[in-house]
Amino acid sequence: MTLISVRAGIEQWAFRRTAPHPQALLRAGLGAFLLFYWGLKVLQVPALFSDRALWLPWPDATWHPFFQWLVRAPDPAVAYGIYGAFMLCLALFTIGVWMRPAALLAALFYVYYWLISLHLFPTSYDRLFPFLLVVMAFSAGDRALSVRMWWKYGSWFAWDEASVLGQRIVALQVAFTYLGVGWQKMVLPAWQSGDVLAQSVMGIWGTPLAFWLTRWNVPAWVYDRLTFMVMAFEFAMPFGLWIPRWQWLFFAMGMVFHVLIAVLMGIWWFLVLIPAYVAFIEPETLLAMLQRALPISDSPGPPPSFSPRHFGLGRHRTVGTAQ
Amino acid sequence: MRRRTDTLREMVTRTCQWLVLIGFIAINLAAFIYTMTRAIVLPWPVIALSYGMMAPYQSATPYSFALTAESVLEDGSRRAVDLSPYYPMVAPEAAIRQYVPFIHWRKDAEAPFDLASTYHEIARQVLAREQAAHPEIRAVELYWEQWPISPFGPEVERIPFHLERSLVATAP
Numbered sequence: 001m002t003l004i005s006v007r008a009g010i011e012q013w014a015f016r017r018t019a020p021h022p023q024a025l026l027r028a029g030l031g032a033f034l035l036f037y038w039g040l041k042v043l044q045v046p047a048l049f050s051d052r053a054l055w056l057p058w059p060d061a062t063w064h065p066f067f068q069w070l071v072r073a074p075d076p077a078v079a080y081g082i083y084g085a086f087m088l089c090l091a092l093f094t095i096g097v098w099m100r101p102a103a104l105l106a107a108l109f110y111v112y113y114w115l116i117s118l119h120l121f122p123t124s125y126d127r128l129f130p131f132l133l134v135v136m137a138f139s140a141g142d143r144a145l146s147v148r149m150w151w152k153y154g155s156w157f158a159w160d161e162a163s164v165l166g167q168r169i170v171a172l173q174v175a176f177t178y179l180g181v182g183w184q185k186m187v188l189p190a191w192q193s194g195d196v197l198a199q200s201v202m203g204i205w206g207t208p209l210a211f212w213l214t215r216w217n218v219p220a221w222v223y224d225r226l227t228f229m230v231m232a233f234e235f236a237m238p239f240g241l242w243i244p245r246w247q248w249l250f251f252a253m254g255m256v257f258h259v260l261i262a263v264l265m266g267i268w269w270f271l272v273l274i275p276a277y278v279a280f281i282e283p284e285t286l287l288a289m290l291q292r293a294l295p296i297s298d299s300p301g302p303p304p305s306f307s308p309r310h311f312g313l314g315r316h317r318t319v320g321t322a323q
Numbered sequence: 324m325r326r327r328t329d330t331l332r333e334m335v336t337r338t339c340q341w342l343v344l345i346g347f348i349a350i351n352l353a354a355f356i357y358t359m360t361r362a363i364v365l366p367w368p369v370i371a372l373s374y375g376m377m378a379p380y381q382s383a384t385p386y387s388f389a390l391t392a393e394s395v396l397e398d399g400s401r402r403a404v405d406l407s408p409y410y411p412m413v414a415p416e417a418a419i420r421q422y423v424p425f426i427h428w429r430k431d432a433e434a435p436f437d438l439a440s441t442y443h444e445i446a447r448q449v450l451a452r453e454q455a456a457h458p459e460i461r462a463v464e465l466y467w468e469q470w471p472i473s474p475f476g477p478e479v480e481r482i483p484f485h486l487e488r489s490l491v492a493t494a495p
Contacts, residue, residue, distance in 0.1 A: 015340045047411040054409045054448050056441065120420045121412075127375040165340055169347060173376065176351040180358045180377020187359060190383060199383040202472040204415040214474035266415065267380075 013168070019287040020140035020162040021296075022278050024096070026170055027141030029275035030132055031094025034106075037129075037269065038087060048117055050079035058119045071116050082109070093136070096146025103137035106130075125269045128177065132170060132276075139166025153302035161300045164283055171279035175238040182234025191231065194223025205265040213264070233257060241280045251277045351377075387477055388469040390421035390491075392446075394453055395462040404453060404463060414477075442492035450494040465492040 046052045050073060057071035074082065086109040092102035110130035118126045140162030142148045149158045185191040198220075201210035233253060240250035255274050262268040278286065290296050295303045353365040354373035363370070392404035410417035442465055450463040470486050473479040 010344075011337075014344055015337065044411045047408060052452075054445055056444065121416055122375070124376050124378055127372055131372065131376065163340070165343065169343070172347065172351070176355065176373070177377050180355050180374070181379040183355075184358045184377070184379050188379065188381070190381065191379075195385075196383045199385055199472060200380070202474055203383055204387050204418045204477065206472075206477065211474060211476055217474070266413065 014165055016164055017161045018164050019283040020143040020159060020164075020167075021145065021286050021290055022167045022281055022283055023136075023139045023141040023162070023164075023170075024144035024146060024159075025278045025286075026132075026167070026276065027096060027099065027136055027139070028094060028145065029278070030129075030136065030272065031090055033272045033275070034129060034133075035087065035090050035094060038083075038090065042083075045079050045083050046076040049083065049113070050074055050076040052076060053117070055116075056120060058115045067115070070112070073116075082112070085109070086113075093133070096142035096148050097151075099142035099146070099148065100137045103133045107133040107137065123269070124177065124181075125272070128173070129272075131173065135166055135169050135173070139170075141166065155302045157294055157296045158302040159296065159300055167279050167283065170276065171241075174273060174276050174279060175241060177273075178234055178241075179238040182231065182237060185231050185234065191227065194220055194225070194227045197227045197230070198223045201264050205267060207264055207266050210264040230257075241277065244282070244285075247277075247280055251280075384472075386469045386471050387418070387481070388422060388467070389418055390445075391466045391468055391488075392449055393464045393466070394450075394457070394460045395464065397459050397461055404449060406449070409449065409452075439492070443494060446492040446494035463494050464490060467491045 041048065053073065055073045059067040059071050061068070086106060089102045089106040089109065092098050093106055107130045110126075110133065114126065114130075140160075143162045144159035145156060149160070150156050152158065152160075190196050198214065200206070202214050206214075237250060237254065240246050241254075243250075251274075254277065258270050258274055262271055281289075287296065287298075291298075297303045350365065350370055351373050353363075354370040354377060356362055356364055357370055357374055358377055390406060392406055393401050394404050395401055407417075410420060412420070446463050446465045449465075450460070453463060454460050466488050468481070468486055468488050470481045
């Protein structure tokens with residue numbers, strides 16, 4: 001194996017031009033999730049982001065005056081205006097129209113909300129979301145299953161070839177997140193016994209279901225074993241996701257893991273990682289899977305014909321011919 | 324000429340792609356090294372975001388906690404202040420937001436504000452809003468409360484016998 005062949009292999013893996021469907025599904029999934037996540041805050045806008053909120057912005061007097069101006073508390077009407085613009089950007093991003101400026105603007109709004117409020121609840125996912133928006137702004141997420149394609153070709157199922165780099169960056173980031181989160185637990189003192197699990201499900205994040213389960217009063221070693229299983233899962237996850245033969249098993253385990261966190265601790269925001277697993281599927285594989293259900297062609301451009309059977313309307317072609 | 328331009332564009336694109344890929348992986352590896360060893364191999368502002376995206380859950384404690392408030396009226400009597408309008412999110416997030424000043428205080432090198440001044444600022448803002456609605460209020464006191472966790476519910480042990488309560492700020 002020469003250096004040139006290694007370079008060619010990496011370029012083929014990271015930069016080749018191919019079907020953008022994984023990136024399109026990432027765009028739609030992330031956008032829909034963020035619309036839901038931020039949509040839940042609609043009634044809280046005055047109490048969180050206006051002069052009616054407890055106002056503790058991140059920038060202090062030592063920052064540049066621009067930032068001090070930026071984080072002044074707006075009145076509720078202005079706060080709703082900013083929120084509305086943010087939601088509009090997310091909506092445009094989700095449907096794939098003017099995706100790049102919409103994603104970049106949404107990321108900037110995210111930074112604004114971080115500076116005025118989110119830094120008081122500094123979570124991994126509120127860092128991950130704006131980062132993914134920036135990555136998607138430079139991706140090919142709008143080159144398939146988007147309004148852009150519909151405008152260009154008159155079909156939702158048309159697609160343009162594009163670089164796979166955006167998909168790879170998202171996949172690498174998800175893998176790095178699991179790597180850091182999982183491997184750090186091996187050295188953190190708090191994670192060396194099952195106490196952390198018991199305290200988590202009985203603590204401030206515990207749900208009624210979690211409290212009900214803890215009342216079974218199982219021995220401490222059960223929590224020890226469960227904690228070990230969590231660590232083993234997160235230890236293997238960043239590698240298993242990449243192995244085509246095993247990745248569906250890891251997708252399933254990841255789903256179970258995040259659903260359990262959601263139902264036992266109410267931390268549902270990481271559920272977004274489940275649709276993000278699509279980033280680990282090779283574009284050609286996903287294209288073949290989608291073609292079984294949708295009228296998507298093998299090559300870029302619009303589908304050669306529309307078949308009503310794809311919409312359950314029968315088996316006769318009505319548009320175009322494929323002879 | 325056009326062919327040369329296309330070749331040049333392809334070269335620039337490919338170079339940018341390599342820079343993005345190598346830079347992204349290098350920053351994440353540096354963040355991972357910091358995560359595991361606390362060794363800083365790249366400047367902190369460069370790795371801060373990546374480290375933040377790979378930080379594990381560390382909120383487990385053997386106690387629950389909350390910030391509470393009391394108003395002091397003109398006649399010297401006291402009344403509990405409902406802080407929930409100021410923290411309209413789900414209860415655990417509200418508790419963490421109230422707890423964050425402690426986190427900042429503990430790593431004060433990175434802190435944008437310290438514990439005492441942050442709590443005083445919260446008390447000052449609560450007082451201003453409460454006085455607007457109830458002019459008879461003269462002062463607001465903030466208390467930090469914590470109590471042991473229990474499998475029987477989040478508030479079961481929040482009883483005088485187990486409750487630890489300390490004054491953290493007064494306004495004015």
